Amino acid sequence: MLMLGREVNQPVDLLYSVPGAKTDESQDEYVMRLRDAITSAHEIARNTLKTTQNTMKRDYDVRILEREYKIGDLVYVLDTAKIKGRAKKLDPPWKGPGLVCEKLSSYVYKIKLQKSVLTINHDRLKPCKDREVPPWLKQCQHRLQDEVNTPMQQQHAQQPEADQPEVKHYEGNKHSTCPIPTCGESTKKLKHHCWVYHLPYIFKDLPLDKFEKEPSFQKLRGEAIQKLAWWIVGQRATVYDLVRYVNSNNILPRNCTMMQRCQDQMRNVTAVMNWYPPAEDIYTMYPVNSPAVLMQWRILITLLAQLSPARRAEFRRIGCDFVLPPMARQQSPVKRKAETAVKVPVAKSYKSSRPTEGRINLANQSGRARENKPPTVSTVVKTLTNLQNQLAGKPLDAREILNRKRQSRDSSRPVDTKNRKTESHPVPQVSNPVVDKNNNVNRIQKVTLVSEAFDSHFHLDRASILLTGSLEMSVEQYLQEKLIPQPDIAVEMIGGVLVYCDPDTYPQVLPDTSKWKIAIGLHPKAAPYFNNDQFMAMQEALTDMRVSALGEIGLDRTVNPIHWMSQEKILDKLLGLASPNKPVILHLRGQATETMSDAVYTRALEIVQNKCEPEQKIHLHCFHGSARQVETWRRAFPNTYFSFSLKVKNFHEDQIMAARNVPNHRILIETDSPYCTIPSDIRINNPRRIGQVAMILAGIRSQPVAEIFAVTRDNGKSLYG
Ligand SMILES: [Zn+2]
Ligand SMILES: [Zn+2]
Ligand SMILES: [Zn+2]
Structure with missing residues (x-):
């Protein structure tokens, strides 16, 4: 009827004419009637549609009214996220209870749960009518109501309130492991760690407020994300391909949250890059609904973990010219001020x-x-x-x-x-002669008093990757790095030990100097990937006369316990390559919660005693054990040297005793550069910062700093000579 303006002709209508059908119509009459019929049919249809629509809207609104929440209401959140390898069926479908802390639009709410804040649609919420609620929730509710009642304070209080849970989440007592495979650091402050060691500054939010409005800055961010898409998905990939990649491969950890101010950043980038804005202009992580969301630190670090170390280093340097003046790249702008x-x-x-x-x-x-x-x-x-x-x-x-x-x-x-x-x-310095005690005429001399130092343990290869993205940097270039802030004590590096513990970066050409000693080893954290080719490479390298030591090798229990056994087996195997006149450098570290790693020192001693003669030279790098360990190791291996890093700064009483008990002829100092920096906002350590270690050690041992420099220098030379 709506299409033809008449009822459809059935076969029966053709056989027997329809009773009452007009057959004597003229053409004009037919057209007129058809036109009227079509118009009125459409009219009727439209009216009916309108009433149905109204009815539907009324019914829907009746239900939606039930779902309007006020700030401060308690709600449950529908939890549809799946954990891999676990059936959802028997888990409770609702998370919570949580607290409505902000109303973003008439149906999008911000809900605070115990450990996170979620931005969520009303249809995934249900009111919580529990008689008893957890105490933290009650507190939050009261605080929130106080703020609502005093609107003057509300504006100031709202922001930190919203940020607080996330900070708590990562700074709580839970240790998280850094997803970067070459790092694997276990830390309570993963976010802080990632900003300090892995992520480029341009994505940081707070200190960069002043750049937010600059299109060229946002463009830098956008192009960085484009680069990631090329590197991870493929050469012709778009940023949307990367978004799809993130969503479909489920690579994000669960329960990550996004801070409110990130939304503004993402909006700015989206505008400058001309990306499609997400629906309702609200950016979400589950699923990622815009390329701009990829700027979130958690997503960035997950993506960076999939790149090679060189690519990561390249990514890390993006925009550092823009953000920091070129001289001061090692430090955050705030600190520099x-x-x-x-x-x-x-x-x-x-x-x-x-x-x-x-x-x-x-x-x-x-x-x-x-x-x-x-x-x-x-x-x-x-x-x-x-x-x-x-x-x-x-x-x-x-x-x-x-x-x-x-x-x-x-x-x-x-x-x-x-x-x-x-x-x-x-005083005009050159032309003004001064007569000293011995009546010698001297020019005024600019005197730089420097102590000669020996850094017994640092990683040139890793520093090179961090600073230049390649392995090309020489020791001399590393030592000429501009240091900000300047080291407390100026030192002249008269030598040191370059430790190579990653078979992929063993030096192709060994430097032919007596000043820098070479050690070849395998970091215990790399043990899970160790294979026979690498073993052969190590064996071959160690036959070279210019390689002075085996190491670092050892045990590191900051990694997943499933790797501990293989670490011990590999340590045992590698000790077979030791020879008594070449020192073995041991890296021994307990779980992240331990201070003195007692169990590891004891276990390692058993393994080493099994394989090595008592006269074996041993270098315990980054020593942080107890006084008892100093004693047992010295009894078992009289040629054990104890090397202290900046860790001494946070030593406990028993460790201080240990540092005092090491005799002068068995003590060494090291920086473990590019690692082991305190404060940790110095991103990349440098051997020239060794004076700090010497100074603290001098305080602990009540010895002049000069003496610490002198004995550690002599010990270093005689151990690696
Ligand atoms: Zn890390
Ligand atoms: Zn180490
Ligand atoms: Zn090391």
């Missing part, structure tokens, strides 16, 4: 009339200075103390140290005032 604010006034030059010895590096005006910056007043005081102690040449007792410190403080005062004088009336 604080640093410049408290900078000690820099002494332009000063004169030392003290007799100096060969050990102290005396750089003259023409500039053999190692540091770009002249020494600050505080470093001058420190180095003067060193100098005095060094000149004394023998261990000092406590009273003597005190006296000498007092002396040096006194003697530094005139230097101090002189500095101030020279600053206000700058």
